[in-house]
Amino acid sequence: MKATALKIALAAGLTMGVATGAMAQQKNVTIGVSIPAATHGWTGGVVYHAQETAKALEKGYPGLKVIVKTSPDGASQANALDDLTSQKVDALVVLPFNSDELTNPMREIKKRGTFVTIVDRGLKDPSIQDIYVAGNNPEFGRVAGKYFVDNLKQGNVVVFRGIPTVIDEERVSNFEKALEGSGVKVIDKQYANWNRDDAFKVMQDFLSKHPKIDAVWASDDDMALGIMEAIRQAKREDIKFVLGGAGMKDMVKKVMDGDKMIPADVSYPPSMISTAMGVTAAHFYSNAPMRGTYVLNAELITKDNAKNHYFPDSPF
Numbered sequence: 215m216k217a218t219a220l221k222i223a224l225a226a227g228l229t230m231g232v233a234t235g236a237m238a239q240q241k242n243v244t245i246g247v248s249i250p251a252a253t254h255g256w257t258g259g260v261v262y263h264a265q266e267t268a269k270a271l272e273k274g275y276p277g278l279k280v281i282v283k284t285s286p287d288g289a290s291q292a293n294a295l296d297d298l299t300s301q302k303v304d305a306l307v308v309l310p311f312n313s314d315e316l317t318n319p320m321r322e323i324k325k326r327g328t329f330v331t332i333v334d335r336g337l338k339d340p341s342i343q344d345i346y347v348a349g350n351n352p353e354f355g356r357v358a359g360k361y362f363v364d365n366l367k368q369g370n371v372v373v374f375r376g377i378p379t380v381i382d383e384e385r386v387s388n389f390e391k392a393l394e395g396s397g398v399k400v401i402d403k404q405y406a407n408w409n410r411d412d413a414f415k416v417m418q419d420f421l422s423k424h425p426k427i428d429a430v431w432a433s434d435d436d437m438a439l440g441i442m443e444a445i446r447q448a449k450r451e452d453i454k455f456v457l458g459g460a461g462m463k464d465m466v467k468k469v470m471d472g473d474k475m476i477p478a479d480v481s482y483p484p485s486m487i488s489t490a491m492g493v494t495a496a497h498f499y500s501n502a503p504m505r506g507t508y509v510l511n512a513e514l515i516t517k518d519n520a521k522n523h524y525f526p527d528s529p530f
Contacts, residue, residue: 359392
């Protein structure tokens with residue numbers, strides 16, 4: 215399900231639930247929400263939207279309790295899941311810190327009969343989940359790759375990966391597929407953990423190794439900021455542009471202002487956690503079928519449409 219299904223999910227979950235919650239049947243339901251801590255801007259946005267959505271859903275659905283827990287790493291998240299399940303939750307909405315560490319713990323939780331919604335960073339075994347909500351990661355990579363082919367046409371590119379997850383692999387493989395047959399060549403790629411400081415260090419390494427880099431696929435706006443600082447300090451003028459992703463307000467503003475080094479971005483909203491929580495709640499309080507996959511489209515953000523993606527009051 216893509217855009218249409220997402221609208222249905224939002225209507226059934228948040229809009230219908232919160233707007234008409236007073237008419238919903240009283241039912242005691244507890245939903246646990248396990249998400250990464252605000253280790254970078256995007257997850258900071260996830261935490262904000264999760265907390266705001268929890269309050270809205272509890273107000274809209276009689277008898278609903280939502281418990282939000284954040285974790286700084288995979289091991290801590292596994293412990294947080296144990297804590298949540300000990301509170302006898304009816305459902306878990308989980309954005310895994312990484313795919314490997316969370317797959318087996320979630321499999322054991324599913325065996326106990328818990329309703330499972332997975333967000334963004336998919337598990338290694340998708341049969342565990344009842345609902346999956348994510349951005350369109352293959353499209354995220356394809357859109358970025360096409361931008362390089364259309365605008366760089368030929369040259370050397372370095373690629374920044376996030377952390378070892380299903381979504382990172384989907385992004386990178388489709389980015390590289392979009393470059394096939396073009397004059398754009400990936401000369402190096404490395405994980406930088408979707409982290410600004412890590413990306414700064416990796417970019418310093420790339421700059422020392424490669425005398426000519428024509429452009430950078432940061433694949434994430436936090437990493438793009440670290441990359442830009444490394445380029446500035448090195449006073450490198452060979453790099454034509456850096457393309458990030460996720461729609462951070464600071465980056466979208468640069469696109470709006472016509473910044474030559476940040477001419478575009480690719481959307482990947484952290485508010486997808488709200489969609490996941492909404493459809494999970496609706497599973498218990500409505501008669502509409504909620505199981506399935508909900509995918510948000512990846513959109514190229516340019517100067518022409520940047521105002522539609524700019525939210526100055528957002529935490530991200």
